[in-house]
Amino acid sequence: MDERVTRSSREARASVAGACGGDVADASVPVAVRDLTKSYGAVTAVDHISFKLEQGTTVALLGGNGAGKTTTIAMLLGLVMPSSGEVRVFGEDISRNRGAVAQRMNFQSPYVDLPARLTVKQNLTVYAGLYGVGNVSERIAYIAEDLQIVPLLDRPTGKLSAGQKTRVGLAKALLNAPELLLLDEPTASLDPDTADWIRRKLKQYAESRGATLLFASHNMAEVERLAGRVILLDAGRIIEDGTPASLIATYGKETLEEVFLDVVRGRARQPLERPEGEALPARKAS
């Protein structure tokens, strides 16, 4: 096994263990999650997870349906209240003081739309106002050019194709040039060409801005292409945390997809925080 890869995997796991300690209120850390749990009655969607994201990194939350990816992102956004544990964004407790950091982050999901009757330009103008963008016209013009949506600006958002809507959603998400960008399945239901274009833009943005990206995905190619680090979730718990290469090596597989299939089919290694020898929890029904 490649020693470099093995070391990388060990380091990643050590960093997860270390995330439980340290100063989670550090304002220079984009995201610090400690012992985070979300339960809906008897169902535990997210189960005592801890991790930190460093500035300028791109991290994928990977897992099957019901693994807890969307719930985790929703808690980072303040849309869902944790049952216990702590979420800090730039050092602020997101459930208590979201307003202090909301301008420094943004979000895109195919499951949330922009108002269909408004034109693209109108939508971007409204969100520029909400995010406190001062140079509205210049910023919209620049982003429209960059994301190739200039011809769409005067069209109603509801009349766009899925690919066009994704680009417009991304334009909204980049209006404030967020230091932290959260994405839920950023290329879901897009054709391979458009999906590839979106990934390229996201990579370009993260590199040029030094932004931190956290995205949930089922798409292994996307994860391998974009993410420098993968947090693998199963039944609400962190199973693995490492670089794509380190995970492939740890599981002795050829591709990340094979690793993913091992995990979702219950053939995973022991989860990181679990003491050796303890069985995996039963999988939830999707």
Place this chain on the structure above:
Amino acid sequence: MSTPSPQASGALPILLPPTGLRASLRRIAALVKRYIYLLRSSGVRLVELIYWPFLQMLTWGFLQKYLAQTSSPLAQGAGVLIGSVLLWDILFRSNIGFSTTFIEEMWSRNLGNLLTSPLHPFELVAALSAWSVIRLLVSMVPVAVCAYVFFGFNLLDLGLPLVAFFAVLVLTSWSLGLISAGVILRYGLGAEELAWSLAFLLLPLCCVYYPVSVLPDWLQPVALALPPTHVFEGMRSILLHHTFDVKELWWAAGLNVVYLVAGYLTFSWFLGSARENGTLVQLGE
């Protein structure tokens, strides 16, 4: 030639301070702008705003005219019915404006974007309130003009108290809107019917078309605990007896403060509950 700064070229945004009154007003204005864009996008919506109040005014106006020809002096009294209809419509339309604008965010699956933006829930409420007044003026001003043209009823004859009546009714409508928005937020669009029907709960109790004295003794305190009751009593007093009791108005204003605080607390509680139960993630689905 000098290169423009990243902010001047739009490559980077100029980010204005996110906290303070100016930031709040800016976000409220941005959201109101969104509602203006929405109204401008559809002529049908604009017509619909005026259509129902206009029909109501016509129907009750003709009834008033008929009663004036055939019935008691009380019924003939200077446009009491049409005045009641117009004032009731202020309450009802303002409430509908608040609630349906909120529902619109859920229909369009936009609430997730709004609630993850720097917009504070209080600013969302303020924008909905401001927009409900704008909508109300768009729908009621032409109808009030028509009431004067067709039936000679001049709403402005109510004088200065009209401004106070307007304020009391609009504030009550916001309290109702906050409650229905909270319930819909928590229980989803299945509870949408509440937005349309909640105001009607007040219709028999706040004595729109008859005096409080008509109600059974035990129901009268309930009616008097509702701010609009004092408006309708006040309107009848002005139109029939040409007197106006300012105490009624203070009473209504005090009650409104209580109802508004209760409405906002209810909305906040339901929003918190929606966050606890994860329903904000499934909105619109």
